[in-house]
Amino acid sequence: MKNSKKSCLTCKSLQTIKWGIKKNKQRFKCKNCDELFISSNKSVSDSNKEIWFKNWIIGKDTFDKISLESGYSKSTLQRYFSKMLRKAPVLEFNSTYEIYLVLD
Structure with a gap:
């Protein structure tokens, strides 16, 4: 037990x-x-921060919306997200073909 x-x-x-x-x-x-x-349960807190970060990056949620959902202030969210952006993975690839990147 x-x-x-x-x-x-x-x-x-x-x-x-x-x-x-x-x-x-x-x-x-x-x-x-x-x-x-x-x-407190640190792992749940960290996974929630990752979900809010993905909603901000991919889902285009605003800091205001995420602040209301999470209960954190906008400045606290900005601090969390800037840490996550600094740890962003660097993608490396080796290709002989030309690659075009299109961003919207």
Whole structure:
């Protein structure tokens, strides 16, 4: 059986209990160090950012629309997307044929 206890972000203890809800997210309290924290799922957050980025690039959604959907400010989205653009893959190919690139 998988352990469903949240570990404390400060002391890494598993002695945590649920401690109310804040901004629609479950809060936890560490019995060891009395630290309050909200557990987050980083992988879901990252995949959501990728979906919003694709909607901005391919789907032509505006920052206003994505901001309303995501709950992030436009400046935060711009910061996330600029990081993603800096990590854009470089496509290399070796061809003896002439290649024409058409952009709209």
